[in-house]
Amino acid sequence: MRDFVRRTLIWMALVAAIGFGFWIGSSAVDALIAVSICAGGALAFHLYHIALLLRWLKHPVPERVPDGFGSWHAVFMTLYRQVRSQTQSKRKLTNVLERFINAGEAMPDGVVVLDEHDRIEWLNPMAVEHMGLDRKRDVGNLLLNLIRQPSFHTYMKSESFSQPLVLKFSQPNERVLSIQLVPFDSTRKLLLSRDITQLERVQTVHRDFVANVSHELRTPLTVVGGFLETIQDMGADDPAMIRQFLPMMMEQSRRMQSLVEDLLILSRLENSPKNLVSEKVDMRDMLDTLMVEAEGLSQGRHVIRMDPVTPLWLWGNAAELHSAFGNLVSNAVRYTPEGGTITLSWREEGDKLVFSVSDTGIGIPREHIPRLTERFYRVDRGRSRGNGGTGLGLAIVKHIVARHQARLDIVSEPEKGSTFSVVFGGEHRAEPDHDPRAEEAA
Secondary structure, X not given: OHHHHHHHHHHHHHHHHHHHHHHHHOOHHHHHHHHHHHHHHHHHHHHHHXXXXXXXXXXXXXXXXXXXXXXXHHHHHHHHHHHXXXXXXXXXXXXXXXXXXXXXHHOOOEEEEEOOOOEEEEEOHHHHHHHOOOOOOOOOOEHHHHOOOHHHHHHHHHOOOOOOEEEEEOOOOOEEEEEEEEEOOOOOEEEEEXXXXXXXXXXXHHHHHHHHHHHHHHHHHHHHHHHHHHHHHHOOOOHHHHHHHHHHHHHHHHHHHHHHHHHHHHXXXXXXXXXXXXXXXXXXXXXXXXXHHHHHHHOOOOEEEEOOOOXXXXXXXXXXXXXXXXXXXXXXXXXXXXXXXXXXXXXXXXXXXXXXXXXXXXOOOHHHHHHOOOOOOOOOHHHHHHOOOOOOXXXXXXXXXHHOOOEEEEEEEOOOEEEEXXXXXXXXXXXXOOOHHXXXXX
């Protein structure tokens, strides 16, 4: 500013000196003409630079700011610095806005920005997935017209957003969402949605688990308690009655013991490290042991046989594998009528290794197969309890199979039997430490 004033004063002093010189050396008229010519030149100079400024203002690009002369050069340089600074600030703000938008796009929760009238201003892809919204069509529409659940309308009208609202959606997919509104300025609000479908399922499973454990324990405890009360009331005067009650009490005690043992096994499997200790498992020896156990459980009521087996061994945890395979064998014995056949198999299928147990038992209806590995799930509760099952065997098998990165395949047909197969990947293949054919020849 000072430079501009100084330049202006110098120019005015110069014009005055020229006019005064013409006045002294010639006449007042010549002095007036000279001053007029200087003023006209100055006016043309400023009009030219004003025209440059107006032309630049139509397309204000920092790189095209005119150079100018004299005081206009200082004006244009100041303008250039200001425009350059504004451009840099705008670029920074744009980058910050893009980062915020990218962060919102990448959030695992749904985010919807609402204006003062609860119209949608912006939403991220997860909100689209959660609530079935459309990013193009629904922007500008009232959210209440798009989510028509009465509980959500009540939540919006209550204006009490300290606690989230749980909503269940069936479209586009069945899911449970936790919804919460967060006011973030005087007019706008954020609608946050979180998918808690899996959490709800886990909580339901836990509730069912506690209820099932209580139910499973209540029956034997009631039986044992009733027998004890009867014995207490009648005293020791009837030894025959006591001898009649003791086997029943022992049976119920064994049932409770089996249930507790299976629960402890499940707990140990769930809480043990995922990286299990692996060893080479002699599968021929394992199958021989399973055959003996099956025959002992069958007591001659079934035909127990073994298909020709591959000589390959298996990398895994021997104790856990024995527990899983033993559960499959015992289930086959329990649910196969007398005279039926149970077949054990250990074979190669391409690059896979498969252990399977087949039976000619009662079979399982197709609709029950997906739920067989749930805890305490039984196709026929009465028949399961009568066969001595705890309802946890296949749940244990599922955990052990998962820990070995294998899969459990179930093929069954009512009245025709079932085949339970554990399929291991090629990475579990192990060469035997000795040649089984040489041992058989010896």
